[in-house]
Amino acid sequence: MNLRADLLLIQDWIAPGSRVLDLGCGDGAFLAHLKATKGVQDCGLEIDADNIFKCLQAGVNVVEQDMDKGLRNFDTGSFDTVVLAHTLQALHRPDEIVEEMLRVGRNCILTFPNFAYWRHRLSLLTEGRMPKSPQLPHEWYDTPNLHHCTISDFDRLCRSRRIRLLQRTVVDDDHRSTWPMRLWPNLFGINAIYHITR
């Protein structure tokens, strides 16, 4: 199975037989993988018609729902793990979705691109333009990303909302973690992966 590297990393944080809600589940490959390897009970949220079709083909439970309009229809504590992979920065109110994830799930896994990565800083400093990179390929005017954040920003959010950090991993594009990233995550980390609870 050709699973995205960040998803391979976070699968270890998901307990066998647990209930997993994947927000923005894409083509369902991750949930299908978790079902096959861990026997989880799956639920994916998705709004893209092609992706929903692929989920049905893969036998993954998929609900057509825009998470930007909230998760009010999901009961408190009704899932073991809620996953939000590489979507946080594209939502209208990232803080509200994080609160909702923590309400619905016992623990939550989030991944996002770190805007404070040194190359992004450098391009802003030297060129004076919005950074573009393999993680941020869009022009400023057509990007789906509304709220970029940095690792320091997200750490602050966790502290101010009394969100408990279970694990945090900072990785490069190949999802390897090198010693500079571990020493200065906010400067050298390209992608951030958080495992949080309350």
Place this chain on the structure above:
Amino acid sequence: MSTAAATRALPADSVGYVVPQKFHFDEPLPLRSGRTLEHYDLMVETYGTLNADRSNALLICHALSGDHHAAGYHDPSNPKEKPGWWDCCIGPGKPFDTRHFFVVCLNNLGGCAGSTGPSSLNPDTGKPFGPDFPIITVRDWVSAQARLADRLGIDCWAAVIGGSLGGMQVMRWAISYPQRLRHALIIAAAPKLSAQNIAFNEVARQSIMSDPDFHQGRYYDFGTYPKRGVTLARMVGHITYLSDTSLREKFGKAGRDSNFGRDLRDGRLSFGFDVDFQVQSYLQYKGETFSSRFDANSYLLMTKALDYFDPTVDYDGDLSKAFAASTCKFLVMSFTSDWRFAPERSREIVDALLKARKDVSYLEIEAAEGHDSFLLPIPRYMQALQAYLGRVAAESSGAAA
């Protein structure tokens, strides 16, 4: 094979010519109303072949005006015959693929297409039942369908599928017979009718019952039927099956833009009370055609079954509790322009299933055709059914292996 059949080329993905079968039942059926149906017939059509371990059967539940004739053709001598009401879904290569599945569709009790209903002869009197026929509920239909499953030797349906009132039967299956279906496909349905839905049904019933030819439901004895009343009832119903957009498109062909769907029938206003606009004659034609084929008492019964449907009645009004014992997987679908059973109503079903922690998928299909969308070959809808049923087929062939 007659010569007429040879002259007519049926589409390659048609189930072809089909012959309905009548099943007679002598075991009394206790009804929700407290009454009992001592004997009854069910008119049934099947397509495809039941496999050796009987794991590939699909049950199709029809809506208000449907019947057992869901696919294929009856009459080789009639080249203008239209196929069954869900022909776009049933056949080789179609979503309910008859190369994999054994598809069963029946006319529900109280109907007028061959199953026992108000127009059937009451064995006690030798006359049609008429108003003496008991009120039938969705639960009663599903009980009768379970008896049919027993007769066919089907312990567990691969899937039970229905749109609108048919979707309500699917819900009832999942609640009353959780061990007898693996998948439930609930399309363009609602957890129960709203006041607005009941209001439309009441207009339909009043139209029929106030027709002088109704004769308190005993019109058979007078050699007549309430044509005007059924026509009106169907006209009102038909409006609720369509959308403003679909009416504009259907009757707005004369102008460069859609002209609000105000195309005139004769090109000018009459300044009288006759038909001016095409939509008027269309509705009247639809209503009258319907009145000639559909029994008025059956129509009254069907609208009552809709009004009475409430799967939460035994569960403190909580739909998620009603689904607690269900073990099947669910696919719920709605259509954006459906205002009779709007997407919000389908989402109520989905939310109850999520609350009950069931396996559920939900799609909201973009479509302009209103409630009737569920009968139409809308590409995204057909593809979703095909993908989902593909998985179901893989399961049932796995079970056979």
